[in-house]
Amino acid sequence: MTIAIDGRSASGKSTLGSLLADSNDVALIQMDDFYRVIDPQERERLTPEEGVAKYFDWQRLRDDALGPLVTGKRATYNLCDWERDALGAVATLDPRPIVVVEGVYAARRERRDMSNLIVAVHTSRSRGEARQAAPNQSPSV
Secondary structure, three states, X not given: OEEEEEEOOOOOHHHHHHHHHOOOOEEEEEHHHHEOOOOHHHHHHOOHHHHHHHOEOHHHHHHHHHHHHHOOOOXXXXXXXXXXXXXXXXXXXXXXXXXXXXXXXXXXHHHHHHOOEEEEEOOOHHXXXXXXXXXXXXXXX
């Protein structure tokens, strides 16, 4: 089973994903690890619609993580190194009965065919902004 947890920034997606990942039955994939390396000047020129299509490397997510896990194989993929704006360390996930993909756009059409369940996490804009302003605070789910 594959579950997508989607919602706006600081809504509690990561907290919910982490709680589920505490189970030995869950392999957790975080969308932030598949952020696409794009030239900063190109990124600035993208319209919101273009940005959504290009911000994440959907093919790498499918080929390196989801594809192997849903077929019972180990997934090995490079994490996005946000500070260097490059691909960095290698992550390895063993197959589990449940695969959770957590992050903004996790339920996007590019990967819906690989989701059995979509969970939309909602929070108000003001609450999300307050969570972002206090990153050391653990948001409640």
